[in-house]
Amino acid sequence: MTYVDPIVQITVLFGGSLGAAILFGLYIARMISFEMRPLEKPLAKIENGFFRLI
Amino acid sequence: MTWKEYLFALLLTDGIVAAIIFVIFLIQNILPTANLGLKGLSVDLAFNNAISFITNTDLQHYAGDQQLSILSQMIGVTFPMFIAPASAMAAGFAFIRAFIRKNFGLGNFYVDFIRITITLLLPVAFISSLLLMFWGVPQTLNSSVTIGRTLEGYKQTFTIGPVASLESIKMLGHNGGGFFGSNSAHPFENPSGFTNIYEVFLILIIPLSFPIAYGKLVGRGRGVAILIAMIIGLGTMFTLALITRSGPTGLETRFGSFGSLLFNVISIATNTGAVNSALTGMSPNAVTSLFLGMFVQAIPGAAGTGMMTMIVYVLLTLFIVGLMVGKTPEYMSMKISPRDIKLAVFIFLVHPALILIPTVIAFTTGNAQAILDNDVQGEKVTHLGYTKTLYEYTSAAANNGSDYFGTSANTPFWNWSTGLVMLLGRFVPLGLMLAIAGSFTAKDRKEVIEPIKTEGPLFISVLVIMTFLLTALTFFPFLVIGPLSM
Numbered sequence: 001m002t003y004v005d006p007i008v009q010i011t012v013l014f015g016g017s018l019g020a021a022i023l024f025g026l027y028i029a030r031m032i033s034f035e036m037r038p039l040e041k042p043l044a045k046i047e048n049g050f051f052r053l054i
Numbered sequence: 055m056t057w058k059e060y061l062f063a064l065l066l067t068d069g070i071v072a073a074i075i076f077v078i079f080l081i082q083n084i085l086p087t088a089n090l091g092l093k094g095l096s097v098d099l100a101f102n103n104a105i106s107f108i109t110n111t112d113l114q115h116y117a118g119d120q121q122l123s124i125l126s127q128m129i130g131v132t133f134p135m136f137i138a139p140a141s142a143m144a145a146g147f148a149f150i151r152a153f154i155r156k157n158f159g160l161g162n163f164y165v166d167f168i169r170i171t172i173t174l175l176l177p178v179a180f181i182s183s184l185l186l187m188f189w190g191v192p193q194t195l196n197s198s199v200t201i202g203r204t205l206e207g208y209k210q211t212f213t214i215g216p217v218a219s220l221e222s223i224k225m226l227g228h229n230g231g232g233f234f235g236s237n238s239a240h241p242f243e244n245p246s247g248f249t250n251i252y253e254v255f256l257i258l259i260i261p262l263s264f265p266i267a268y269g270k271l272v273g274r275g276r277g278v279a280i281l282i283a284m285i286i287g288l289g290t291m292f293t294l295a296l297i298t299r300s301g302p303t304g305l306e307t308r309f310g311s312f313g314s315l316l317f318n319v320i321s322i323a324t325n326t327g328a329v330n331s332a333l334t335g336m337s338p339n340a341v342t343s344l345f346l347g348m349f350v351q352a353i354p355g356a357a358g359t360g361m362m363t364m365i366v367y368v369l370l371t372l373f374i375v376g377l378m379v380g381k382t383p384e385y386m387s388m389k390i391s392p393r394d395i396k397l398a399v400f401i402f403l404v405h406p407a408l409i410l411i412p413t414v415i416a417f418t419t420g421n422a423q424a425i426l427d428n429d430v431q432g433e434k435v436t437h438l439g440y441t442k443t444l445y446e447y448t449s450a451a452a453n454n455g456s457d458y459f460g461t462s463a464n465t466p467f468w469n470w471s472t473g474l475v476m477l478l479g480r481f482v483p484l485g486l487m488l489a490i491a492g493s494f495t496a497k498d499r500k501e502v503i504e505p506i507k508t509e510g511p512l513f514i515s516v517l518v519i520m521t522f523l524l525t526a527l528t529f530f531p532f533l534v535i536g537p538l539s540m
Binding site for chain 2: 006009010012013014016017018020021022023024025026027028029031032033034037043046047050051054
Protein backbone atom coordinates (compact mmCIF):
# COMPACT_ATOMS: atom_id res chain seq x y z
CA MET A 1 0.00 0.00 0.00
CA THR A 2 1.23 3.45 -0.76
CA TYR A 3 1.43 5.49 2.43
CA VAL A 4 -1.62 7.58 3.16
CA ASP A 5 -1.57 10.02 6.01
CA PRO A 6 -3.76 8.78 8.92
CA ILE A 7 -5.51 12.14 9.15
CA VAL A 8 -6.41 11.93 5.47
CA GLN A 9 -7.70 8.39 6.04
CA ILE A 10 -9.87 9.50 8.96
CA THR A 11 -11.17 12.58 7.15
CA VAL A 12 -12.08 10.70 3.99
CA LEU A 13 -13.61 7.84 5.94
CA PHE A 14 -15.79 9.85 8.29
CA GLY A 15 -16.67 12.49 5.70
CA GLY A 16 -17.74 9.80 3.26
CA SER A 17 -19.53 7.72 5.88
CA LEU A 18 -21.50 10.65 7.29
CA GLY A 19 -22.39 11.85 3.80
CA ALA A 20 -23.63 8.41 2.80
CA ALA A 21 -25.34 7.98 6.17
CA ILE A 22 -27.39 11.16 5.61
CA LEU A 23 -28.66 9.83 2.27
CA PHE A 24 -29.34 6.38 3.71
CA GLY A 25 -30.89 7.88 6.85
CA LEU A 26 -33.39 9.92 4.85
CA TYR A 27 -34.23 6.85 2.79
CA ILE A 28 -34.64 4.72 5.93
CA ALA A 29 -36.87 7.42 7.47
CA ARG A 30 -39.17 7.12 4.45
CA MET A 31 -39.22 3.34 4.83
CA ILE A 32 -40.06 3.62 8.53
CA SER A 33 -42.86 6.13 8.07
CA PHE A 34 -44.27 4.39 4.95
CA GLU A 35 -43.74 7.49 2.82
CA MET A 36 -43.08 7.39 -0.90
CA ARG A 37 -39.48 6.46 -1.62
CA PRO A 38 -37.47 7.39 -4.68
CA LEU A 39 -38.26 4.79 -7.39
CA GLU A 40 -41.33 3.72 -5.39
CA LYS A 41 -43.17 2.14 -8.33
CA PRO A 42 -40.45 -0.24 -9.56
CA LEU A 43 -39.43 -1.06 -5.99
CA ALA A 44 -43.01 -1.83 -5.01
CA LYS A 45 -43.35 -4.13 -8.01
CA ILE A 46 -40.30 -6.13 -6.96
CA GLU A 47 -41.47 -6.28 -3.34
CA ASN A 48 -44.94 -7.39 -4.33
CA GLY A 49 -43.39 -10.18 -6.37
CA PHE A 50 -41.64 -11.43 -3.25
CA PHE A 51 -44.79 -11.10 -1.14
CA ARG A 52 -46.63 -13.29 -3.63
CA LEU A 53 -43.77 -15.76 -3.52
CA ILE A 54 -44.06 -16.22 0.25
CA MET B 55 -48.62 -6.01 14.55
CA THR B 56 -48.38 -5.86 18.33
CA TRP B 57 -44.88 -6.15 19.78
CA LYS B 58 -45.53 -9.81 20.61
CA GLU B 59 -46.66 -10.58 17.06
CA TYR B 60 -43.68 -8.69 15.67
CA LEU B 61 -41.28 -10.62 17.90
CA PHE B 62 -42.93 -13.94 17.05
CA ALA B 63 -42.60 -13.24 13.31
CA LEU B 64 -38.94 -12.32 13.79
CA LEU B 65 -38.21 -15.45 15.82
CA LEU B 66 -40.09 -17.65 13.37
CA THR B 67 -38.21 -16.29 10.35
CA ASP B 68 -34.81 -16.53 12.00
CA GLY B 69 -35.65 -19.95 13.46
CA ILE B 70 -36.56 -21.43 10.07
CA VAL B 71 -33.39 -20.07 8.46
CA ALA B 72 -31.27 -21.34 11.37
CA ALA B 73 -32.78 -24.82 11.02
CA ILE B 74 -32.06 -24.89 7.27
CA ILE B 75 -28.44 -23.83 7.59
CA PHE B 76 -27.91 -26.20 10.54
CA VAL B 77 -28.90 -29.12 8.29
CA ILE B 78 -26.74 -27.83 5.42
CA PHE B 79 -23.67 -27.70 7.66
CA LEU B 80 -24.39 -31.22 8.95
CA ILE B 81 -24.76 -32.87 5.54
CA GLN B 82 -22.60 -30.64 3.36
CA ASN B 83 -20.50 -33.66 2.34
CA ILE B 84 -23.41 -35.19 0.39
CA LEU B 85 -24.61 -31.92 -1.13
CA PRO B 86 -23.36 -30.43 -4.43
CA THR B 87 -20.01 -28.57 -4.55
CA ALA B 88 -18.45 -30.66 -1.76
CA ASN B 89 -14.77 -31.31 -2.39
CA LEU B 90 -13.41 -34.82 -2.21
CA GLY B 91 -12.84 -35.74 1.43
CA LEU B 92 -14.87 -32.84 2.85
CA LYS B 93 -16.84 -33.88 5.93
CA GLY B 94 -20.10 -32.66 7.36
CA LEU B 95 -19.65 -30.57 10.51
CA SER B 96 -20.19 -32.15 13.92
CA VAL B 97 -23.54 -31.45 15.62
CA ASP B 98 -22.06 -29.05 18.14
CA LEU B 99 -20.10 -27.10 15.51
CA ALA B 100 -23.10 -27.01 13.14
CA PHE B 101 -25.24 -25.70 16.04
CA ASN B 102 -22.63 -23.08 16.86
CA ASN B 103 -22.38 -22.01 13.22
CA ALA B 104 -26.12 -21.85 12.64
CA ILE B 105 -26.68 -19.76 15.78
CA SER B 106 -23.61 -17.68 15.05
CA PHE B 107 -24.77 -16.64 11.58
CA ILE B 108 -28.45 -16.14 12.36
CA THR B 109 -27.64 -13.95 15.36
CA ASN B 110 -25.35 -11.71 13.27
CA THR B 111 -22.40 -12.82 15.42
CA ASP B 112 -20.34 -14.87 12.98
CA LEU B 113 -18.10 -16.33 15.64
CA GLN B 114 -16.12 -18.91 13.70
CA HIS B 115 -14.76 -22.03 15.36
CA TYR B 116 -13.82 -23.40 11.94
CA ALA B 117 -11.62 -22.39 9.02
CA GLY B 118 -14.02 -21.59 6.21
CA ASP B 119 -11.57 -22.20 3.40
CA GLN B 120 -10.77 -25.70 4.69
CA GLN B 121 -13.97 -26.98 6.31
CA LEU B 122 -16.86 -25.60 4.26
CA SER B 123 -18.07 -26.39 0.76
CA ILE B 124 -18.96 -23.63 -1.69
CA LEU B 125 -22.65 -24.40 -1.09
CA SER B 126 -22.18 -24.04 2.67
CA GLN B 127 -20.38 -20.74 2.12
CA MET B 128 -23.17 -19.46 -0.12
CA ILE B 129 -26.32 -20.74 1.65
CA GLY B 130 -25.03 -21.46 5.14
CA VAL B 131 -22.92 -18.31 5.49
CA THR B 132 -23.77 -15.60 2.93
CA PHE B 133 -27.56 -16.12 2.94
CA PRO B 134 -28.03 -15.59 6.72
CA MET B 135 -25.74 -12.58 6.38
CA PHE B 136 -28.74 -10.88 4.72
CA ILE B 137 -31.36 -12.38 7.05
CA ALA B 138 -29.72 -11.48 10.37
CA PRO B 139 -29.15 -7.74 9.76
CA ALA B 140 -32.52 -7.42 8.01
CA SER B 141 -34.21 -8.87 11.14
CA ALA B 142 -32.35 -6.49 13.43
CA MET B 143 -33.04 -3.50 11.21
CA ALA B 144 -36.72 -4.43 11.06
CA ALA B 145 -36.79 -4.52 14.87
CA GLY B 146 -35.07 -1.11 14.80
CA PHE B 147 -37.80 0.19 12.48
CA ALA B 148 -40.51 -1.05 14.85
CA PHE B 149 -38.70 0.50 17.81
CA ILE B 150 -38.44 3.92 16.14
CA ARG B 151 -42.10 3.82 15.06
CA ALA B 152 -43.10 3.55 18.72
CA PHE B 153 -41.84 7.10 19.29
CA ILE B 154 -43.30 8.80 16.19
CA ARG B 155 -46.84 9.35 17.49
CA LYS B 156 -49.45 7.57 19.57
CA ASN B 157 -50.84 4.40 18.00
CA PHE B 158 -48.71 4.82 14.86
CA GLY B 159 -48.13 1.10 15.29
CA LEU B 160 -44.99 -0.98 15.04
CA GLY B 161 -45.57 -2.04 11.45
CA ASN B 162 -45.48 -5.50 9.94
CA PHE B 163 -42.29 -7.55 10.33
CA TYR B 164 -42.60 -9.36 7.02
CA VAL B 165 -43.11 -6.14 5.06
CA ASP B 166 -40.15 -4.46 6.78
CA PHE B 167 -37.98 -7.52 6.37
CA ILE B 168 -38.64 -7.86 2.64
CA ARG B 169 -38.27 -4.14 1.99
CA ILE B 170 -34.98 -3.93 3.85
CA THR B 171 -33.56 -6.98 2.12
CA ILE B 172 -34.74 -6.19 -1.40
CA THR B 173 -34.45 -2.43 -1.57
CA LEU B 174 -31.56 -1.70 0.76
CA LEU B 175 -29.18 -4.56 1.52
CA LEU B 176 -29.27 -6.41 -1.82
CA PRO B 177 -28.66 -3.44 -4.15
CA VAL B 178 -25.88 -1.94 -2.02
CA ALA B 179 -24.26 -5.35 -1.50
CA PHE B 180 -24.48 -6.07 -5.23
CA ILE B 181 -22.78 -2.82 -6.21
CA SER B 182 -20.17 -3.29 -3.48
CA SER B 183 -19.48 -6.83 -4.71
CA LEU B 184 -18.81 -5.50 -8.20
CA LEU B 185 -16.49 -2.82 -6.82
CA LEU B 186 -14.61 -5.36 -4.68
CA MET B 187 -14.23 -7.67 -7.69
CA PHE B 188 -12.83 -4.74 -9.63
CA TRP B 189 -10.32 -4.13 -6.82
CA GLY B 190 -9.13 -7.74 -6.78
CA VAL B 191 -11.49 -9.83 -4.63
CA PRO B 192 -12.33 -13.18 -6.30
CA GLN B 193 -15.90 -14.17 -7.17
CA THR B 194 -16.23 -17.63 -8.68
CA LEU B 195 -17.87 -21.00 -8.12
CA ASN B 196 -14.50 -22.74 -8.50
CA SER B 197 -13.12 -23.77 -5.14
CA SER B 198 -9.43 -23.48 -6.01
CA VAL B 199 -7.01 -22.18 -8.58
CA THR B 200 -3.56 -23.58 -9.35
CA ILE B 201 -1.00 -21.09 -10.48
CA GLY B 202 2.25 -21.69 -12.43
CA ARG B 203 5.37 -22.52 -10.51
CA THR B 204 6.81 -21.08 -7.34
CA LEU B 205 10.50 -20.09 -7.09
CA GLU B 206 11.19 -23.59 -5.77
CA GLY B 207 9.56 -25.14 -8.80
CA TYR B 208 6.29 -26.28 -7.27
CA LYS B 209 2.78 -25.53 -8.41
CA GLN B 210 0.77 -23.53 -5.91
CA THR B 211 -2.95 -24.00 -5.26
CA PHE B 212 -5.06 -21.23 -3.73
CA THR B 213 -8.51 -21.59 -2.22
CA ILE B 214 -10.97 -19.21 -3.84
CA GLY B 215 -14.74 -18.99 -4.20
CA PRO B 216 -17.58 -16.46 -4.07
CA VAL B 217 -15.61 -14.11 -1.83
CA ALA B 218 -16.69 -10.67 -3.12
CA SER B 219 -20.41 -11.33 -2.61
CA LEU B 220 -19.74 -12.55 0.93
CA GLU B 221 -17.36 -9.71 1.70
CA SER B 222 -19.76 -6.91 0.77
CA ILE B 223 -22.68 -8.13 2.93
CA LYS B 224 -20.26 -9.19 5.65
CA MET B 225 -19.35 -5.53 6.12
CA LEU B 226 -22.60 -3.82 5.19
CA GLY B 227 -24.71 -6.06 7.45
CA HIS B 228 -22.23 -6.15 10.38
CA ASN B 229 -21.73 -9.88 10.07
CA GLY B 230 -17.96 -10.19 10.16
CA GLY B 231 -17.58 -13.87 9.32
CA GLY B 232 -14.84 -14.32 6.75
CA PHE B 233 -14.59 -16.68 3.80
CA PHE B 234 -11.06 -17.48 4.90
CA GLY B 235 -9.89 -18.41 8.39
CA SER B 236 -7.74 -15.30 8.61
CA ASN B 237 -10.74 -13.09 7.82
CA SER B 238 -9.97 -9.61 6.46
CA ALA B 239 -6.23 -10.08 6.87
CA HIS B 240 -6.38 -12.41 3.84
CA PRO B 241 -5.41 -10.61 0.62
CA PHE B 242 -8.36 -12.15 -1.24
CA GLU B 243 -10.79 -10.58 1.26
CA ASN B 244 -9.04 -7.26 1.68
CA PRO B 245 -6.49 -6.78 -1.10
CA SER B 246 -5.18 -3.26 -0.41
CA GLY B 247 -5.16 -0.22 1.82
CA PHE B 248 -7.90 1.24 -0.33
CA THR B 249 -10.23 -1.73 0.13
CA ASN B 250 -9.40 -1.55 3.84
CA ILE B 251 -10.87 1.97 4.00
CA TYR B 252 -13.77 1.05 1.71
CA GLU B 253 -14.75 -1.90 3.89
CA VAL B 254 -14.71 0.29 7.01
CA PHE B 255 -16.88 2.78 5.11
CA LEU B 256 -19.38 0.00 4.37
CA ILE B 257 -19.47 -0.93 8.05
CA LEU B 258 -20.27 2.61 9.18
CA ILE B 259 -23.06 3.54 6.75
CA ILE B 260 -26.08 1.84 8.34
CA PRO B 261 -25.36 2.42 12.07
CA LEU B 262 -24.81 6.13 11.41
CA SER B 263 -27.91 6.40 9.22
CA PHE B 264 -30.29 5.19 11.94
CA PRO B 265 -29.91 8.29 14.19
CA ILE B 266 -30.41 10.46 11.11
CA ALA B 267 -33.65 8.62 10.29
CA TYR B 268 -34.65 8.93 13.96
CA GLY B 269 -33.95 12.66 13.90
CA LYS B 270 -35.98 13.10 10.75
CA LEU B 271 -38.98 11.36 12.32
CA VAL B 272 -38.98 12.51 15.96
CA GLY B 273 -37.04 15.75 15.93
CA ARG B 274 -33.69 16.66 14.44
CA GLY B 275 -32.13 17.57 17.80
CA ARG B 276 -32.84 14.16 19.33
CA GLY B 277 -31.35 12.32 16.37
CA VAL B 278 -28.29 14.56 16.30
CA ALA B 279 -27.82 14.08 20.06
CA ILE B 280 -27.72 10.30 19.61
CA LEU B 281 -25.45 10.54 16.55
CA ILE B 282 -22.98 12.80 18.38
CA ALA B 283 -23.03 10.57 21.47
CA MET B 284 -22.18 7.60 19.22
CA ILE B 285 -19.36 9.46 17.49
CA ILE B 286 -17.91 10.66 20.83
CA GLY B 287 -17.97 7.05 22.08
CA LEU B 288 -16.29 5.78 18.93
CA GLY B 289 -13.71 8.57 19.08
CA THR B 290 -12.94 7.71 22.71
CA MET B 291 -12.44 4.06 21.80
CA PHE B 292 -10.16 4.92 18.91
CA THR B 293 -8.11 7.41 20.95
CA LEU B 294 -7.67 4.85 23.73
CA ALA B 295 -6.50 2.30 21.16
CA LEU B 296 -4.02 4.73 19.63
CA ILE B 297 -2.40 5.78 22.92
CA THR B 298 -0.06 2.79 22.88
CA ARG B 299 1.35 1.57 19.58
CA SER B 300 0.09 -1.88 18.63
CA GLY B 301 2.17 -4.49 16.83
CA PRO B 302 4.29 -5.07 14.86
CA THR B 303 3.77 -8.76 15.77
CA GLY B 304 0.44 -10.06 14.53
CA LEU B 305 -0.41 -6.98 12.47
CA GLU B 306 -0.83 -6.99 8.72
CA THR B 307 2.12 -5.14 7.19
CA ARG B 308 0.01 -3.99 4.22
CA PHE B 309 -2.14 -1.88 6.53
CA GLY B 310 0.29 -1.04 9.31
CA SER B 311 -0.55 -0.21 12.90
CA PHE B 312 -2.96 2.62 12.09
CA GLY B 313 -4.83 0.78 9.32
CA SER B 314 -5.17 -2.29 11.53
CA LEU B 315 -6.47 -0.31 14.51
CA LEU B 316 -8.84 1.73 12.38
CA PHE B 317 -10.36 -1.41 10.89
CA ASN B 318 -10.51 -3.43 14.09
CA VAL B 319 -11.83 -0.69 16.36
CA ILE B 320 -14.62 0.34 13.99
CA SER B 321 -15.44 -3.26 13.12
CA ILE B 322 -15.76 -4.22 16.77
CA ALA B 323 -17.51 -1.00 17.83
CA THR B 324 -20.22 -1.79 15.28
CA ASN B 325 -20.37 -5.42 16.42
CA THR B 326 -19.20 -6.55 13.00
CA GLY B 327 -16.32 -8.55 14.40
CA ALA B 328 -14.24 -8.74 11.23
CA VAL B 329 -10.54 -8.27 11.87
CA ASN B 330 -7.66 -7.50 9.52
CA SER B 331 -4.95 -8.48 11.99
CA ALA B 332 -4.45 -10.82 14.95
CA LEU B 333 -5.87 -9.59 18.25
CA THR B 334 -2.70 -10.85 19.94
CA GLY B 335 -0.85 -8.03 18.18
CA MET B 336 -2.98 -5.39 19.84
CA SER B 337 -1.70 -3.35 22.79
CA PRO B 338 -3.51 -3.71 26.14
CA ASN B 339 -5.10 -0.30 25.59
CA ALA B 340 -6.36 -1.35 22.17
CA VAL B 341 -7.81 -4.57 23.60
CA THR B 342 -9.48 -2.54 26.38
CA SER B 343 -11.03 -0.26 23.79
CA LEU B 344 -12.35 -3.30 21.89
CA PHE B 345 -13.91 -4.59 25.11
CA LEU B 346 -15.45 -1.17 25.67
CA GLY B 347 -17.16 -1.27 22.29
CA MET B 348 -18.59 -4.73 22.99
CA PHE B 349 -19.70 -3.79 26.52
CA VAL B 350 -21.57 -0.65 25.44
CA GLN B 351 -22.89 -2.07 22.10
CA ALA B 352 -24.16 1.34 21.05
CA ILE B 353 -21.13 3.37 19.89
CA PRO B 354 -22.44 3.05 17.22
CA GLY B 355 -23.39 -0.64 17.56
CA ALA B 356 -24.77 -2.87 14.83
CA ALA B 357 -27.49 -2.16 12.29
CA GLY B 358 -30.70 -1.47 14.20
CA THR B 359 -29.63 -2.89 17.53
CA GLY B 360 -27.03 -0.14 18.16
CA MET B 361 -29.66 2.55 17.84
CA MET B 362 -32.12 0.66 20.06
CA THR B 363 -29.45 0.09 22.71
CA MET B 364 -28.57 3.79 22.68
CA ILE B 365 -32.23 4.69 23.30
CA VAL B 366 -32.23 2.26 26.22
CA TYR B 367 -29.24 4.24 27.58
CA VAL B 368 -31.25 7.44 27.01
CA LEU B 369 -34.11 6.01 29.10
CA LEU B 370 -31.71 4.95 31.88
CA THR B 371 -30.05 8.38 31.79
CA LEU B 372 -33.38 10.16 32.03
CA PHE B 373 -34.38 7.95 34.94
CA ILE B 374 -31.15 8.56 36.87
CA VAL B 375 -31.08 12.30 36.10
CA GLY B 376 -34.78 12.50 36.98
CA LEU B 377 -34.02 10.95 40.37
CA MET B 378 -31.22 13.46 40.94
CA VAL B 379 -33.34 16.53 40.21
CA GLY B 380 -36.62 15.17 41.56
CA LYS B 381 -38.51 15.06 38.25
CA THR B 382 -40.69 12.28 36.89
CA PRO B 383 -38.70 10.75 34.03
CA GLU B 384 -40.24 11.58 30.66
CA TYR B 385 -39.10 11.05 27.09
CA MET B 386 -40.65 13.11 24.33
CA SER B 387 -43.37 14.18 26.77
CA MET B 388 -44.26 10.54 27.52
CA LYS B 389 -43.98 9.26 31.07
CA ILE B 390 -41.40 6.51 31.48
CA SER B 391 -43.24 3.94 33.60
CA PRO B 392 -41.65 1.70 36.26
CA ARG B 393 -42.18 -1.24 33.86
CA ASP B 394 -40.20 0.52 31.12
CA ILE B 395 -37.33 1.15 33.51
CA LYS B 396 -37.38 -2.44 34.73
CA LEU B 397 -37.19 -3.65 31.13
CA ALA B 398 -34.36 -1.22 30.35
CA VAL B 399 -32.42 -2.31 33.45
CA PHE B 400 -32.99 -5.95 32.55
CA ILE B 401 -31.63 -5.31 29.02
CA PHE B 402 -28.57 -3.71 30.59
CA LEU B 403 -28.03 -6.54 33.09
CA VAL B 404 -28.53 -9.45 30.69
CA HIS B 405 -25.26 -8.56 28.99
CA PRO B 406 -22.88 -8.86 31.98
CA ALA B 407 -24.71 -11.98 33.17
CA LEU B 408 -24.20 -13.65 29.79
CA ILE B 409 -20.51 -12.76 29.84
CA LEU B 410 -19.45 -13.35 33.40
CA ILE B 411 -21.38 -16.50 34.37
CA PRO B 412 -20.08 -18.59 31.42
CA THR B 413 -16.56 -17.24 31.95
CA VAL B 414 -16.64 -18.51 35.54
CA ILE B 415 -18.08 -21.85 34.40
CA ALA B 416 -15.36 -22.20 31.75
CA PHE B 417 -12.65 -21.77 34.38
CA THR B 418 -14.23 -23.84 37.13
CA THR B 419 -14.83 -26.78 34.79
CA GLY B 420 -11.29 -26.57 33.40
CA ASN B 421 -12.47 -26.00 29.84
CA ALA B 422 -10.77 -22.62 29.64
CA GLN B 423 -7.45 -23.98 30.89
CA ALA B 424 -7.70 -26.86 28.40
CA ILE B 425 -7.37 -24.59 25.37
CA LEU B 426 -5.23 -21.84 26.85
CA ASP B 427 -2.02 -23.91 26.42
CA ASN B 428 0.88 -21.54 26.96
CA ASP B 429 -1.21 -19.10 28.91
CA VAL B 430 -1.41 -21.47 31.87
CA GLN B 431 1.74 -21.50 33.98
CA GLY B 432 1.36 -24.52 36.20
CA GLU B 433 -1.92 -24.01 38.02
CA LYS B 434 -1.93 -20.29 37.38
CA VAL B 435 -3.76 -18.67 34.47
CA THR B 436 -2.11 -15.55 33.08
CA HIS B 437 -3.88 -12.25 32.54
CA LEU B 438 -3.70 -12.89 28.80
CA GLY B 439 -5.40 -16.27 29.24
CA TYR B 440 -8.16 -14.71 31.32
CA THR B 441 -8.53 -11.92 28.74
CA LYS B 442 -8.94 -14.44 25.92
CA THR B 443 -11.68 -16.30 27.79
CA LEU B 444 -13.49 -13.11 28.80
CA TYR B 445 -13.21 -11.88 25.22
CA GLU B 446 -14.76 -15.06 23.82
CA TYR B 447 -17.96 -14.69 25.86
CA THR B 448 -18.07 -10.89 25.53
CA SER B 449 -17.88 -11.26 21.78
CA ALA B 450 -20.57 -13.97 21.80
CA ALA B 451 -22.93 -12.01 24.10
CA ALA B 452 -22.49 -8.80 22.08
CA ASN B 453 -23.07 -10.73 18.82
CA ASN B 454 -19.69 -9.47 17.70
CA GLY B 455 -17.82 -12.53 16.45
CA SER B 456 -14.15 -11.61 16.77
CA ASP B 457 -12.13 -13.90 19.04
CA TYR B 458 -8.68 -15.05 20.10
CA PHE B 459 -9.37 -18.77 20.03
CA GLY B 460 -10.52 -19.43 16.45
CA THR B 461 -10.49 -23.11 15.56
CA SER B 462 -8.95 -24.12 18.91
CA ALA B 463 -12.37 -23.48 20.50
CA ASN B 464 -13.92 -26.16 18.31
CA THR B 465 -14.76 -28.41 21.25
CA PRO B 466 -18.25 -29.43 22.41
CA PHE B 467 -18.06 -27.23 25.53
CA TRP B 468 -17.11 -24.06 23.66
CA ASN B 469 -19.45 -24.70 20.74
CA TRP B 470 -22.51 -25.31 22.94
CA SER B 471 -21.74 -22.62 25.53
CA THR B 472 -20.94 -19.82 23.08
CA GLY B 473 -23.91 -20.94 20.94
CA LEU B 474 -26.27 -20.48 23.88
CA VAL B 475 -24.70 -17.16 24.85
CA MET B 476 -25.09 -15.86 21.28
CA LEU B 477 -28.72 -17.00 21.19
CA LEU B 478 -29.65 -15.36 24.49
CA GLY B 479 -27.47 -12.30 23.81
CA ARG B 480 -29.38 -11.68 20.62
CA PHE B 481 -33.02 -12.46 21.26
CA VAL B 482 -33.52 -11.62 24.96
CA PRO B 483 -32.54 -7.93 24.58
CA LEU B 484 -34.32 -7.75 21.21
CA GLY B 485 -37.54 -9.08 22.77
CA LEU B 486 -37.29 -6.69 25.71
CA MET B 487 -36.64 -3.73 23.42
CA LEU B 488 -39.72 -4.59 21.39
CA ALA B 489 -41.65 -4.80 24.68
CA ILE B 490 -40.51 -1.24 25.45
CA ALA B 491 -41.60 -0.22 21.94
CA GLY B 492 -45.00 -1.82 22.57
CA SER B 493 -45.33 0.19 25.75
CA PHE B 494 -44.35 3.54 24.19
CA THR B 495 -46.54 3.25 21.12
CA ALA B 496 -49.66 3.32 23.31
CA LYS B 497 -48.57 6.20 25.55
CA ASP B 498 -50.19 9.63 25.62
CA ARG B 499 -48.03 12.56 24.53
CA LYS B 500 -48.48 15.60 26.73
CA GLU B 501 -48.58 19.03 25.16
CA VAL B 502 -45.96 20.39 27.56
CA ILE B 503 -42.21 20.82 27.25
CA GLU B 504 -40.37 17.76 28.55
CA PRO B 505 -38.79 18.41 31.99
CA ILE B 506 -35.34 17.24 30.87
CA LYS B 507 -34.46 18.24 27.32
CA THR B 508 -33.17 15.29 25.28
CA GLU B 509 -31.14 17.34 22.85
CA GLY B 510 -28.34 19.84 22.97
CA PRO B 511 -24.77 19.72 24.32
CA LEU B 512 -25.75 19.30 27.98
CA PHE B 513 -27.86 16.21 27.37
CA ILE B 514 -25.24 14.74 25.03
CA SER B 515 -22.57 15.17 27.72
CA VAL B 516 -24.77 13.60 30.39
CA LEU B 517 -25.70 10.70 28.09
CA VAL B 518 -22.07 9.96 27.20
CA ILE B 519 -20.90 10.18 30.81
CA MET B 520 -23.78 8.06 32.09
CA THR B 521 -23.23 5.40 29.44
CA PHE B 522 -19.54 5.09 30.23
CA LEU B 523 -20.18 5.26 33.96
CA LEU B 524 -22.73 2.44 33.91
CA THR B 525 -20.40 0.32 31.77
CA ALA B 526 -17.35 1.07 33.91
CA LEU B 527 -19.19 0.27 37.15
CA THR B 528 -20.27 -3.07 35.72
CA PHE B 529 -17.12 -4.22 33.97
CA PHE B 530 -14.12 -2.30 35.31
CA PRO B 531 -12.94 -5.00 37.81
CA PHE B 532 -12.86 -7.54 34.99
CA LEU B 533 -10.92 -5.21 32.72
CA VAL B 534 -8.39 -4.65 35.51
CA ILE B 535 -7.60 -8.34 35.94
CA GLY B 536 -7.77 -8.87 32.17
CA PRO B 537 -6.40 -6.57 29.46
CA LEU B 538 -5.25 -3.75 31.75
CA SER B 539 -2.89 -6.17 33.53
CA MET B 540 -1.41 -7.73 30.41
